[in-house]
Amino acid sequence: MASKGIKDQVAIIGMGCTNFGEHWDKSVDDMLIDAAQEAYASAGVKQTDIDAYWFGTLGSGVSGLTLSRALKIDYKPVTRVENMCATGSEAFRNACYAVASGAYDVVMAIGVEKLKDNGMSGLVSGVIPDDGTKPELTAPAMFSLLAPAYSAKYGVDETEMKDVLTRIAWKNHYNGARNPRAQFRKEVGKDAICNAPLIAGQLGIFDCSGVSDGSAAAIIVRAEDAYKYTDKPLFVKALAFTAGPAAGPIDPDYDYTTFHEVSACARDAYAQAGVTDPRAEIAMAEVHDCFTPTELVLMEDLGFAERGLGWKEVLAGTYDLDGDLPINPDGGLKSFGHPIGASGLRMLFECWLQLRQEAPAERQIKTVTEGGKKLGMTHNLGGAPGECVSFVSIVGSELG
Amino acid sequence: MRGILGYGAYVPYNRLKRSAIGEALGSGGGKGTRAVASYDEDATSMAVEAARDLMRTVSVTPSSVVFATTSPPYLDKTNANVIHAALNLPSSVFAVDMIGSARSAGGALRSALEGTRPALVAQADVRTGRPESGDESNCGDAAVTFMIGSDDDGPVIAEYLGGASATAEFLERWRLPEWKYSRVWEERFGEHVYLPLVTEAAAAAFKECSLEPSDIDVAIVTGLHSRAARGAASAAGLDGTKVADDLALTLGNTGAAHPGLVLASVLDSAQPGQTLMIVHLADGCDVSFFRTTDAITGYRPASTVAEQIASGNDTLTYNKYLTWRGFLDREPPRRPDPENPAAPPSYRSEAWKFAFMGSKDRSSGAVHLPPQRVSVKGGAVDDMDLVPMADVQATVATFTIDRLAYSLSPPTIAVVIDFDGGGRFQCALADADTVKIGDRVQMTFRRLMTAKGVHNYFWKAKPVKA
Numbered sequence: 001m002a003s004k005g006i007k008d009q010v011a012i013i014g015m016g017c018t019n020f021g022e023h024w025d026k027s028v029d030d031m032l033i034d035a036a037q038e039a040y041a042s043a044g045v046k047q048t049d050i051d052a053y054w055f056g057t058l059g060s061g062v063s064g065l066t067l068s069r070a071l072k073i074d075y076k077p078v079t080r081v082e083n084m085c086a087t088g089s090e091a092f093r094n095a096c097y098a099v100a101s102g103a104y105d106v107v108m109a110i111g112v113e114k115l116k117d118n119g120m121s122g123l124v125s126g127v128i129p130d131d132g133t134k135p136e137l138t139a140p141a142m143f144s145l146l147a148p149a150y151s152a153k154y155g156v157d158e159t160e161m162k163d164v165l166t167r168i169a170w171k172n173h174y175n176g177a178r179n180p181r182a183q184f185r186k187e188v189g190k191d192a193i194c195n196a197p198l199i200a201g202q203l204g205i206f207d208c209s210g211v212s213d214g215s216a217a218a219i220i221v222r223a224e225d226a227y228k229y230t231d232k233p234l235f236v237k238a239l240a241f242t243a244g245p246a247a248g249p250i251d252p253d254y255d256y257t258t259f260h261e262v263s264a265c266a267r268d269a270y271a272q273a274g275v276t277d278p279r280a281e282i283a284m285a286e287v288h289d290c291f292t293p294t295e296l297v298l299m300e301d302l303g304f305a306e307r308g309l310g311w312k313e314v315l316a317g318t319y320d321l322d323g324d325l326p327i328n329p330d331g332g333l334k335s336f337g338h339p340i341g342a343s344g345l346r347m348l349f350e351c352w353l354q355l356r357q358e359a360p361a362e363r364q365i366k367t368v369t370e371g372g373k374k375l376g377m378t379h380n381l382g383g384a385p386g387e388c389v390s391f392v393s394i395v396g397s398e399l400g
Numbered sequence: 401m402r403g404i405l406g407y408g409a410y411v412p413y414n415r416l417k418r419s420a421i422g423e424a425l426g427s428g429g430g431k432g433t434r435a436v437a438s439y440d441e442d443a444t445s446m447a448v449e450a451a452r453d454l455m456r457t458v459s460v461t462p463s464s465v466v467f468a469t470t471s472p473p474y475l476d477k478t479n480a481n482v483i484h485a486a487l488n489l490p491s492s493v494f495a496v497d498m499i500g501s502a503r504s505a506g507g508a509l510r511s512a513l514e515g516t517r518p519a520l521v522a523q524a525d526v527r528t529g530r531p532e533s534g535d536e537s538n539c540g541d542a543a544v545t546f547m548i549g550s551d552d553d554g555p556v557i558a559e560y561l562g563g564a565s566a567t568a569e570f571l572e573r574w575r576l577p578e579w580k581y582s583r584v585w586e587e588r589f590g591e592h593v594y595l596p597l598v599t600e601a602a603a604a605a606f607k608e609c610s611l612e613p614s615d616i617d618v619a620i621v622t623g624l625h626s627r628a629a630r631g632a633a634s635a636a637g638l639d640g641t642k643v644a645d646d647l648a649l650t651l652g653n654t655g656a657a658h659p660g661l662v663l664a665s666v667l668d669s670a671q672p673g674q675t676l677m678i679v680h681l682a683d684g685c686d687v688s689f690f691r692t693t694d695a696i697t698g699y700r701p702a703s704t705v706a707e708q709i710a711s712g713n714d715t716l717t718y719n720k721y722l723t724w725r726g727f728l729d730r731e732p733p734r735r736p737d738p739e740n741p742a743a744p745p746s747y748r749s750e751a752w753k754f755a756f757m758g759s760k761d762r763s764s765g766a767v768h769l770p771p772q773r774v775s776v777k778g779g780a781v782d783d784m785d786l787v788p789m790a791d792v793q794a795t796v797a798t799f800t801i802d803r804l805a806y807s808l809s810p811p812t813i814a815v816v817i818d819f820d821g822g823g824r825f826q827c828a829l830a831d832a833d834t835v836k837i838g839d840r841v842q843m844t845f846r847r848l849m850t851a852k853g854v855h856n857y858f859w860k861a862k863p864v865k866a
Contacts, residue, residue, distance in 0.1 A: 137812075
């Protein structure tokens with residue numbers, strides 16, 4: 001029994017992605033229509049060509065009707081998907097399997113989230129009645145738990161750690177400044193990041209991803225059909241998903257310096273894709289930088305740095321836009337905010353641009369144009385350290 | 401012989417300097433400090449803390465829990481049930497409130513002393529006053545508990561000798577259920593009515609118990625009417641008798657908890673054979689006598705009142721105090737209002753939520769908080785025993801300071817703690833301004849928040865006192 005994967009069985013032939021931001025003038029329906037129309041145009045298909053839909057949203061609607069009502073879909077299957085912060089990716093994963101199974105020829109994965117209509121700071125999730133004993137930490141507080149634990153384990157002092165976290169935020173803002181679809185499109189100086197008001201633990205306001213609205217979509221067909229639609233399809237190499245026992249908060253063996261779910265998820269994805277040296281083989285990765293310590297830990301969990309050395313790689317610029325392994329070249333959650341249902345597909349959209357060498361020149365990564373690398377990764381996690389779900393996809397611009 | 405088998409006192413960590421009131425308002429205040437229940441404490445939660453201390457010193461299961469307070473967190477719903485649940489007492493144990501006036505304290509103690517079975521008496525109060533009032537500065541917050549029983553139940557450390565009361569109907573202090581503070585009549589009127597009642601009750605008590613004022617080693621004189629209480633020793637015929645420190649300068653008058661709290665402070669250093677007299681002024685006067693026994697030499701309270709006075713923190717600002725007590729309605733963070741705990745899940749998890757019982761996997765030994773059916777170590781299913789974790793100390797594994805979370809007293813310090821002998825939990829850290837990995841903590845029962853009128857009682861960590 002093992003995850004067998006569907007390497008090179010399906011391909012992305014078109015994508016759409018709205019601008020992300022505070023869309024006071026756009027509704028959920030507006031964003032879904034915009035993303036879907038852009039994806040249809042990108043693939044050169046009509047809505048009537050789509051056989052089935054997988055629709056991701058955490059809380060901006062319920063059921064497939066949220067999508068079918070907006071798009072006026074004519075009696076096709078629409079599956080509503082939710083898997084916390086990996087919701088958009090989960091819509092994509094299930095859509096891919098539907099095509100691989102042979103059940104459908106052409107499907108759409110689409111995600112949306114409207115976060116700015118509730119007037120709150122940060123993410124707000126639905127209420128499930130409980131006994132009032134669950135920890136009441138906010139998301140930044142939960143992820144800030146990583147920083148002191150990592151510092152203590154690897155001998156990184158508080159100032160060094162702040163520099164590392166600042167470097168991650170600075171890098172992602174640098175990238176986002178070169179992306180017209182990002183919520184925040186300005187570079188932010190390291191001093192401003194470092195001296196910003198604290199939100200939780202060592203995390204200042206710039207260590208946290210933004211809150212925004214957005215939607216993104218992908219159209220998927222069997223790999224053998226891909227070239228009928230485009231000269232430059234992206235082939236799906238791996239789709240991995242893990243949900244763990246959520247034991248971190250109750251198991252003293254968990255040390256808050258890793259996401260076991262992510263490590264397991266990455267192993268599965270690399271096995272599916274046949275990747276043996278991710279650091280060397282992957283051209284770029286879009287990772288779930290909800291908070292800066294998350295990105296630091298992910299570098300180690302995804303195999304992009306040795307355990308305990310990720311912080312040095314961050315400071316050395318390994319993950320910069322012009323580094324050996326660009327991380328979040330589109331600006332990440334840091335620059336895009338995190339409209340939950342859309343984020344995973346927004347990440348995929350950057351792979352779509354970069355691997356097809358269609359990113360704006362100031363953002364196009366050299367690992368693709370000069371290094372000749374063909375693989376991109378997207379990664380999401382949902383939950384908190386010690387109790388999360390994780391998704392990893394690997395896509396490539398060539399078969400094989 | 402019937403009397404006190406043990407006791408536990410709880411003085412909250414925070415103190416308000418009375419001078420801080422005058423500095424903020426331009427008048428009012430006074431000397432010394434008053435004890436302040438933290439924003440996450442109320443009479444019930446403090447009574448639980450005092451009762452936990454008590455239960456560490458006795459080995460008897462009470463047949464009843466009686467809770468006296470003037471500041472009951474609930475009406476209609478019995479507050480004593482929370483104490484009962486937090487102590488993990490059997491369902492056969494009776495629990496009842498005696499709430500309303502400060503006299504309820506004397507009533508609770510007397511009903512237990514005049515009964516025949518072991519009883520846990522809890523007395524606790526959060527005393528408020530309108531800003532700048534005498535009540536605000538003179539009162540304080542605390543809890544005390546006593547295990548009352550006979551020598552069949554365990555060693556009696558202070559025998560109850562008897563007492564007497566005097567009662568009259570007069571309008572001296574009153575409060576409607578929805579009021580945040582009391583109103584009082586002109587001070588001299590109360591003194592005029594109280595002192596003859598003291599004289600009457602004391603004389604009756606001396607006669608009843610065949611005692612003379614000269615037999616009294618220490619007198620405990622308490623009452624929310626401080627002017628009358630000051631004259632009460634003399635009115636009781638106790639000129640020349642040693643009167644115990646009434647803790648007014650350090651803690652303030654703690655209402656229904658106060659006679660018991662002062663008694664606890666006296667018992668902390670009492671010698672065998674001492675005769676103690678309690679004179680409590682509350683809508684009349686109640687007098688009672690105790691005589692310490694030889695057993696008191698072998699009795700050690702979990703924490704003395706003096707130790708708790710010494711370990712208080714007097715850096716609390718007046719603004720924060722007003723906020724905690726609901727006198728200052730401040731802008732909340734732009735976050736959803738907290739949700740009330742739901743009744744059925746709270747009922748299902750009583751052992752966890754109220755008594756902090758974990759579960760221990762019989763095969764791997766792994767401790768789970770909250771209790772689990774499936775083990776995190778090895779996956780054994782339904783092979784666990786409930787284990788009490790409330791008195792197990794723990795070490796901080798990692799932490800954060802949450803400046804975004806909804807709290808009456810931001811920022812919230814959150815800790816991940818690993819218990820001695822196994823088990824991990826993530827919770828808030830109370831009564832602390834700083835934290836670091838490796839800090840030692842113990843559990844404390846708190847009211848996390850109140851939403852839709854539902855108090856969410858649960859546990860937090862707090863630093864272990866050095």
